[in-house]
Amino acid sequence: MTDTLRTLIFDQSSCRAHLVHLSKAWQQVVNNNDYPRPVQKVLGELVAASTMLSASLKFEGSLIIQIQGDGPIRLLVAECNSRLGLRATVKLAEDAKIPENADFKDLVNATGKGICAIILDPRNRLPGQAPYQGIVPLAGTSVADSLEAYMHSSEQLETRLILNSDHNTAAGLMLQQMPQHGGVVSSKAFDADGWDRLTALINTLQTEEHLSTETDELAKRLFWEEDPDGLAERQAHFECTCSREKVGKMLVTLGQAELDDALSENPTVEIQCDFCNANYSFTRADCNALFTESPDNEGSQDPLPPTLH
Ligand SMILES: [Zn+2]
Structure with missing residues (x-):
């Protein structure tokens, strides 16, 4: 089982392709949650x-790609x-029938009314600096259609995406037209038919x-006649970035009153990570310490805090 990303450069056609084939990493996402098959397919x-x-x-x-749905899938x-550590999750509507x-x-x-957002979140964001976020309405009839429309409107890059997934594998192929050499004269002549030929091949x-x-x-198999330059594979x-410290920051943003409420019903506050199912348990003493340690904490740096259960 491999989890491989491969990038190809088609210099004469000013195009770039990424190919990804995920087995083990995808199966960890699948095994963390028991999603119905149609949901699993879209998530893959x-x-x-x-x-x-x-x-x-x-x-x-x-x-981060977030799709906010208006059907049985809410999120x-x-x-x-940037190290290709990945994680994923789904929130279904409470009474979802799929x-x-x-x-x-x-x-x-x-x-x-569904929307698709792409968020770029630098690791060393300055305090108060929001992550970059671009949002478009969902388009077409697939994840690929929606992301192609996003790339076209936000990046002005012609993009063709092929995405497939099943229980074992998530696979993708992305072809993008690149700006032409930024004024640098290429040693090879530009091939104006390259984009059409490459899209015909991937179709x-x-x-x-x-x-x-x-x-x-x-x-x-697809590109043997095109002679692309291959970058390193x-x-x-799979990598979840949750931690007790981040959960603690999220609890502070809920406020002492809400935590007191939760602690009046249960001896501990239990938080489960939506991505990896890790469980974090906070006693009353733990919760009190959160507020005394960071009285003016601005809150979680994680744009996707876990759920309070
Ligand atoms: Zn986690």
Whole structure:
């Protein structure tokens, strides 16, 4: 089982492709939660996309894709950091009923009010500095359609995405047209038909072949005539960044009154991480210490605090 990201540069066509094939890392996401199959499929596609988009991060930190849905799925989150450590989670509506054949639109854009946000969160953000966030309405009938529309409107980059996932594998292929050499004269002549030819090649890819083929083999099969430059292969992995310290900061933002309420009903406040299921337990003494240690704490640096259970 491998978790591989491979980047190819098509110099003459001014294009770049990322290929990702996630097995072990994706299965850790799957095993952390028992999501219905249609939900799992959409989440896997989002995880593959976030891994490919984070490959272009120019700072140390994380890229987070959030889809806020108006159907049975209320929130989908896939996060990948600049070391290709990834995690993901889903929040379903309380009474969600998910038919076996539910598609992307049924799940997150039932009334056309779903939105997609991409958040860039540098690790060493200054106090008070908000992460960068771009938001677009959900478009089309898939995660790929929505992200292509996002890239087109926010980055002005022509992008073609192919995303597939099942219980075992999350796979992605992203082709992007790059700005042409920024004034530097290339040693090779620009190939104006390159984009059309490359998109035609990736459109031949079938779901089953995509899910069952590692990135090196797939790159050879699809692009052997194009002679791309291959950058070093990178390994992705599951990584949750939750910690007792971050949970403590989140509890401070809830305020002493809310914690007192919770502690009047139970001897401890229990917090479970939505991404990895880690459990954090705080006694009354622990909670009191949080407020005395950081009386004017501004709150959590984590844009996605865990849930109070
Ligand atoms: Zn966690």
